[in-house]
Amino acid sequence: xxxxxxxxxxxxxxxxxxxxxxxxxxxxxxxxxxxxxxxxxxxxxxxxxxxxxxxxxxxxxxxxxxxxxxxxxxxxxxxxxxxxxxxxxxxxxxxxxxxxxxxxxxxxxxxxxxxxxxxxxxxxxxxxxxxxxxxxxxxxxxxxxxxxxxxxxxxxxxxxxxxxxxxxxxxxxxxxxxxxxxxxxxxxxxxxxxxxxxxxxxxxxxxxxxxxxxxxxxxxxxxxxxxxxxxxxxxxxxxxxxxxxxxxxxxxxxxxxxxxxxxxxxxxxxxxxxxxxxxxxxxxxxxx
Ligand SMILES: [Zn+2]
Numbered sequence: 001x002x003x004x005x006x007x008x009x010x011x012x013x014x015x016x017x018x019x020x021x022x023x024x025x026x027x028x029x030x031x032x033x034x035x036x037x038x039x040x041x042x043x044x045x046x047x048x049x050x051x052x053x054x055x056x057x058x059x060x061x062x063x064x065x066x067x068x069x070x071x072x073x074x075x076x077x078x079x080x081x082x083x084x085x086x087x088x089x090x091x092x093x094x095x096x097x098x099x100x101x102x103x104x105x106x107x108x109x110x111x112x113x114x115x116x117x118x119x120x121x122x123x124x125x126x127x128x129x130x131x132x133x134x135x136x137x138x139x140x141x142x143x144x145x146x147x148x149x150x151x152x153x154x155x156x157x158x159x160x161x162x163x164x165x166x167x168x169x170x171x172x173x174x175x176x177x178x179x180x181x182x183x184x185x186x187x188x189x190x191x192x193x194x195x196x197x198x199x200x201x202x203x204x205x206x207x208x209x210x211x212x213x214x215x216x217x218x219x220x221x222x223x224x225x226x227x228x229x230x231x232x233x234x235x236x237x238x239x240x241x242x243x244x245x246x247x248x249x250x251x252x253x254x255x256x257x258x259x260x261x262x263x264x265x266x267x268x269x270x271x272x273x274x275x276x277x278x279x280x281x282x283x284x285x286x287x288x
Pocket of ligand 1: 018022131
């Protein structure tokens, strides 16, 4: 545990993404930081990433082979980031938009009820990159955040012994529009003044870098061998390596107006036990 950081033992963070590598290229530094700091970090990945191209090309590799490669790469990345709990749901890569949303949401609800995270993390509704799989998983996690604590939803799970559970916060991993512009990134940037939370991950560039290198099949030549950036690009890249940015989409408690520096800010384990007794009513505004 790093000196000077809050001790997050007993706190639980569940990150839900679409493909192996989303976690490392995205909030890898944040996941590594909380894992190192004692939190239980759960990573859920919807697909095996079998449609990913090998080094940006389409060589003759079967989908089964690719799924195996990427599953091993994800295991490697989780070890690098210190994540002890990982699960691949096994949906077909590129096909989430054809999955029944109720089924996918129910699966995420089940995991929330099993793992009882205080904080949920996923992509923003636009998927960050616009990838349909990213957008669908974002939607499913948002619905699951709203429904997992209500006994009326997926009540069959309660008959199996699971209990309703309300996560306290839902975050989207985002990139500030100013940085996206400076770097010419193919992502939907979030207006800088809408960002609610900045996490210092400057001490975790090592684990994050290792995790990214684990996803070797998805690296393209300039990422493997490096390429020269101009000074402005290098500064922006440095900032992205040292800080992760988030949008607090939903919260079940009061928060102040100031910029958050911790995903668990305001969460006090002694006073917030969000385990439900099944009496919360169905939210009539939630729909598929
Ligand atoms: Zn992805």
